[in-house]
Amino acid sequence: MKPPSDKSAGRRKSRPSFEPLQPHEIELADFFVRMAGILGVPRSVAEIYALLYISPNPLDFDHIQGRLGMSKGSVSQGLKFLRGHEMILSVKEQGSRRERWQPTPSLAASLVALLRSQFLPALEQAQPSLQRVLADAQQRGTQPEVIERLSRLNRWNSRALELAPLLLPPPGA
Amino acid sequence: MKPPSDKSAGRRKSRPSFEPLQPHEIELADFFVRMAGILGVPRSVAEIYALLYISPNPLDFDHIQGRLGMSKGSVSQGLKFLRGHEMILSVKEQGSRRERWQPTPSLAASLVALLRSQFLPALEQAQPSLQRVLADAQQRGTQPEVIERLSRLNRWNSRALELAPLLLPPPGA
DNA sequence: GCCTAGGTTCAAAAATTATTGAAACATCAG
DNA sequence: CTGATGTTTCAATAATTTTTGAACCTAGGC
Numbered sequence: 001m002k003p004p005s006d007k008s009a010g011r012r013k014s015r016p017s018f019e020p021l022q023p024h025e026i027e028l029a030d031f032f033v034r035m036a037g038i039l040g041v042p043r044s045v046a047e048i049y050a051l052l053y054i055s056p057n058p059l060d061f062d063h064i065q066g067r068l069g070m071s072k073g074s075v076s077q078g079l080k081f082l083r084g085h086e087m088i089l090s091v092k093e094q095g096s097r098r099e100r101w102q103p104t105p106s107l108a109a110s111l112v113a114l115l116r117s118q119f120l121p122a123l124e125q126a127q128p129s130l131q132r133v134l135a136d137a138q139q140r141g142t143q144p145e146v147i148e149r150l151s152r153l154n155r156w157n158s159r160a161l162e163l164a165p166l167l168l169p170p171p172g173a
Numbered sequence: 174m175k176p177p178s179d180k181s182a183g184r185r186k187s188r189p190s191f192e193p194l195q196p197h198e199i200e201l202a203d204f205f206v207r208m209a210g211i212l213g214v215p216r217s218v219a220e221i222y223a224l225l226y227i228s229p230n231p232l233d234f235d236h237i238q239g240r241l242g243m244s245k246g247s248v249s250q251g252l253k254f255l256r257g258h259e260m261i262l263s264v265k266e267q268g269s270r271r272e273r274w275q276p277t278p279s280l281a282a283s284l285v286a287l288l289r290s291q292f293l294p295a296l297e298q299a300q301p302s303l304q305r306v307l308a309d310a311q312q313r314g315t316q317p318e319v320i321e322r323l324s325r326l327n328r329w330n331s332r333a334l335e336l337a338p339l340l341l342p343p344p345g346a
Numbered sequence: 347g348c349c350t351a352g353g354t355t356c357a358a359a360a361a362t363t364a365t366t367g368a369a370a371c372a373t374c375a376g
Numbered sequence: 377c378t379g380a381t382g383t384t385t386c387a388a389t390a391a392t393t394t395t396t397g398a399a400c401c402t403a404g405g406c
Contacts, residue, residue: 024309028323031299038291040213042364054306054323056316061382071366076384097374097382107326118211126204133227136197143229150201150227153280215394234353244396249354270352270404 018066021051028054039114041081044070048078049087049103058091058100085114112167123160130154191239194224201227212287214254217243221251222260222276231264231273258287285340296333303327 021029029050036046047068052059059067065075079101082088087110090099104110134150194202202223209219220241225232232240238248252274255261260283263272277283307323 024306027302028306031295031302034295034299035292038213038295040211044365054310054319056319072383073367073385074365077365080384095375099382103322107322108329119208122204122207122211126207129200129204133197133201137227146227146229149276149280156281217395245353245398246355246396247394250395253354272352 018063020069021067025051025054039118041114042078044068044074045078045081048075049082052088052101052103053107055102058102060098060100064101085117086110087114116164116167119160120164123157123164126157127161130157191236193242194240198224198227212291214287215251217241217247218251218254221248222255225261225274225276226280228275231275233271233273237274258290259283260287289337289340292333293337296330296337299330300334303330 029047032050032053033043033046036043036049047070048064051064051068061072061075061079064070064079065072068075070078079088082101083090087104087107088101089104090101092099130150130153134147134154137147137150202220205223205226206216206219209216209222220243221237224237224241234248234252237243237252238245241248243251252261255274256263260277260280261274262277263274265272303323303326307320307327310320310323
């Protein structure tokens with residue numbers, strides 16, 4: 001498309017050249033990556049979050065990609081994930097269509113939102129199933145031990161569902 | 174992998190022939206599998222647990238393998254995992270070296286133990302790292318915003334570590 | 347002791363998940 | 377409107393995780 005026609009004079013953008021992560025940044029990223037791993041959140045997502053978390057000011061797409069040495073696709077998907085879980089927010093400066101990202105004020109709230117989004121659907125979907133399983137067991141005169149277990153599971157599930165709305169992202173935002 | 178040619182009726186234990194899971198059992202298994210998935214616990218492990226959970230009496234190795242149609246290796250590893258996290262316990266009947274498995278009385282306790290075993294090591298290992306990262310940031314005169322974030326992270330980590338011992342598996346066991 | 351039921355290990359295969367990058371898309375400054 | 381910039385999509389690939397199965401242990405009955 002664009003052969004190196006000599007456009008270089010005025011534009012400093014010729015070589016993005018971002019510096020790789022510093023040791024202290026890597027250390028923090030490792031922490032986030034590890035914690036994220038437990039919840040099944042991919043490495044790339046955790047790295048993006050860590051970078052934003054330790055950066056003094058919001059970063060744009062290219063900086064994230066450049067400093068983490070990661071593909072456009074991964075950055076895009078990572079931001080999508082973080083956005084979707086309200087873990088980051090963008091500061092779009094006017095005069096530019098570029099978005100700059102920073103972590104949401106409360107990591108705690110972010111985590112709650114993330115957990116909710118993972119468990120809630122499972123709990124909701126499970127409700128009827130569990131009731132069916134229990135009814136089934138009762139009907140066929142299963143041993144009381146098992147009935148008891150299944151009842152407890154049902155109660156748990158119900159309680160979790162009731163409690164869930166209380167865990168709405170706190171108002172302060 | 175072809176099945177061994179049938180040696181007619183020669184074998185005493187010729188056909189273990191376990192019946193596959195019933196619909197209600199499958200439904201429960203699906204529930205456990207889904208929940209386990211969120212915590213990164215493999216399907217096979219969740220299936221084993223579900224089967225034991227819904228079974229009126231303890232099951233031995235061969236029953237588990239047979240009913241779930243799963244390899245020896247998986248059953249062995251699955252039981253190892255569940256045992257390791259104290260989610261099941263065995264009733265060895267005398268006169269036989271065979272172990273029979275059943276779920277631990279409290280699923281709640283099991284889950285707590287599981288979570289602890291995942292997060293605790295990460296938290297412990299992170300402690301010095303996080304402190305280093307914070308010190309580093311302070312030293313280089315990073316923006317207060319970031320210092321604040323990192324401090325909070327440190328506090329969290331410390332608190333989590335302090336709280337962890339309180340979550341010891343309850344005495345009743 | 348020996349033999350074998352009962353189980354474990356672990357390298358290889360299969361299944362699943364994450365990442366890449368090029369093409370498509372969208373938006374806004376001009 | 378147009379074109380460059382900024383971003384998303386998604387099929388292909390790479391990386392990781394799970395499962396398998398056959399070889400290998402091991403305890404206990406004989």
